[in-house]
Amino acid sequence: MPASLRELRQRRKSVAATQKITRAMELIAASRIIKAQRAAQAGEPFITELIRAVSAVATYSRDPHPLTHGVPKVRRAAMLVITSDRGMNGAYSANAIKTAARLRERLEREGVEVVRYAVGRKGIAYMKFRKLAIRRSWEGFSDAPTFQHAEDIADALIDDFLRPYEEGGVDAIYGVYTRMNSMINQEVRARRLLPLEIVEGVHEPSEGELLPLYEFEPDPETVLDTLLPMYVRSRVWFYLLQSSASQLASQQRAMKSATDNAKQLIERLTREANQARQAEITQEISEIVGGASALADAAAQD
Amino acid sequence: MAEGERLFVDVVAADRRVWEGEAISVIARTTEGDIGIMANHEPLLAVLVPCAAEILTADGKREVLAVDGGFISVADNRVSILSQYGRLAHEILVEEAERERRAAWKRMNEGDNTEATRQHFNRAHAQLAAAKKAQQAQAS
Numbered sequence: 013m014p015a016s017l018r019e020l021r022q023r024r025k026s027v028a029a030t031q032k033i034t035r036a037m038e039l040i041a042a043s044r045i046i047k048a049q050r051a052a053q054a055g056e057p058f059i060t061e062l063i064r065a066v067s068a069v070a071t072y073s074r075d076p077h078p079l080t081h082g083v084p085k086v087r088r089a090a091m092l093v094i095t096s097d098r099g100m101n102g103a104y105s106a107n108a109i110k111t112a113a114r115l116r117e118r119l120e121r122e123g124v125e126v127v128r129y130a131v132g133r134k135g136i137a138y139m140k141f142r143k144l145a146i147r148r149s150w151e152g153f154s155d156a157p158t159f160q161h162a163e164d165i166a167d168a169l170i171d172d173f174l175r176p177y178e179e180g181g182v183d184a185i186y187g188v189y190t191r192m193n194s195m196i197n198q199e200v201r202a203r204r205l206l207p208l209e210i211v212e213g214v215h216e217p218s219e220g221e222l223l224p225l226y227e228f229e230p231d232p233e234t235v236l237d238t239l240l241p242m243y244v245r246s247r248v249w250f251y252l253l254q255s256s257a258s259q260l261a262s263q264q265r266a267m268k269s270a271t272d273n274a275k276q277l278i279e280r281l282t283r284e285a286n287q288a289r290q291a292e293i294t295q296e297i298s299e300i301v302g303g304a305s306a307l308a309d310a311a312a313q314d
Numbered sequence: 315m316a317e318g319e320r321l322f323v324d325v326v327a328a329d330r331r332v333w334e335g336e337a338i339s340v341i342a343r344t345t346e347g348d349i350g351i352m353a354n355h356e357p358l359l360a361v362l363v364p365c366a367a368e369i370l371t372a373d374g375k376r377e378v379l380a381v382d383g384g385f386i387s388v389a390d391n392r393v394s395i396l397s398q399y400g401r402l403a404h405e406i407l408v409e410e411a412e413r414e415r416r417a418a419w420k421r422m423n424e425g426d427n428t429e430a431t432r433q434h435f436n437r438a439h440a441q442l443a444a445a446k447k448a449q450q451a452q453a454s
Contacts, residue, residue, distance in 0.1 A: 159328040229360035
């Protein structure tokens with residue numbers, strides 16, 4: 013049963029207005045994603061160099077350092093979850109939250125207490141709504157983070173890492189972020205930040221191979237002490253950059269499909285409206301014809 | 315040093331690559347004091363203090379850059395300087411650095427002795443030193 017013509021036209025108009033908004037948001041995301049990707053690329057040399065240096069020290073210095081070796085049994089772990097500040101980006105935040113929940117379950121099965129650190133209003137709202145304790149949270153920069161933000165977050169994490177367990181410190185740090193593989197493929201990842209899990213880019217020295225003997229100034233321990241906070245900062249920075257690029261990419265995709273859906277809806281509503289209009293006209297005509305023939309019949313009988 | 319051997323130098327800040335290219339020597343200040351690096355230097359990893367580092371480039375020019383700590387690593391004639399807020403001397407706005415240094419100094423005098431403020435001061439100080447050094451280099 014076709015709805016009234018006026019109602020259909022009204023609905024079409026409102027869908028068209030929504031389409032304009034989603035289209036605008038799609039375009040905004042598309043233009044900002046280039047900037048976010050460029051920032052992610054610009055930050056890469058720093059991270060590569062740091063990883064190279066950290067792996068050099070970690071491999072060549074024999075002294076165990078709290079940041080590289082950690083405690084034998086992890087009792088409490090920090091979990092940093094990066095989500096977005098606003099919606100309109102499909103399942104981006106939901107995916108990160110889901111992965112974080114899985115990580116937490118796994119850790120808790122192993123008897124590890126999990127302390128939450130949240131970045132982005134969506135994640136904070138999710139945890140607050142479920143009355144989950146958050147130790148620290150940051151918001152307001154999910155689509156354009158700066159190094160200063162990464163520094164704040166990393167320093168808070170390192171502070172807790174260096175504090176003894178009895179005073180609320182953590183034994184390990186995990187990060188959940190969304191990696192930007194390409195414009196159409198983003199993947200949520202959960203990684204251990206500290207203690208160092210895998211040392212990337214360094215192959216195990218084989219028997220009898222000569223290693224470059226690094227000279228440390230002033231000594232390996234001090235070098236590690238300065239290196240590792242920088243490493244954590246750069247990692248957090250990397251997570252933020254990747255997440256912001258992913259966020260914009262999934263926003264663009266979500267908004268594109270919203271615009272497409274609106275277009276289909278408008279087409280359908282237009283067709284229905286035309287049909288309703290046509291039906292109205294047909295009915296009117298048949299009424300007139302019916303009326304006229306009734307009059308003619310009446311006249312003929314006279 | 316064998317003639318014609320060059321160092322490959324890479325200076326990176328947190329958000330970008332500041333400078334890269336071939337160089338004859340690099341001078342920077344570590345926690346132990348100034349250090350000069352030429353080709354075939356032994357592998358080294360050293361902690362830097364805020365300073366004005368110098369690179370003598372392969373084409374005979376001198377690049378001065380402000381470093382706010384970080385570290386330098388040398389291996390296989392490859393030198394990388396990592397500094398979170400590293401900058402080239404000619405990119406530095408002297409007035410701005412001066413203003414930042416004064417602001418940080420004032421905060422420190424008012425009893426604010428946090429890590430962040432000290433870092434702020436050191437960064438501005440290193441930038442000013444680098445700018446001055448670059449000017450001297452040009453004048454001479």
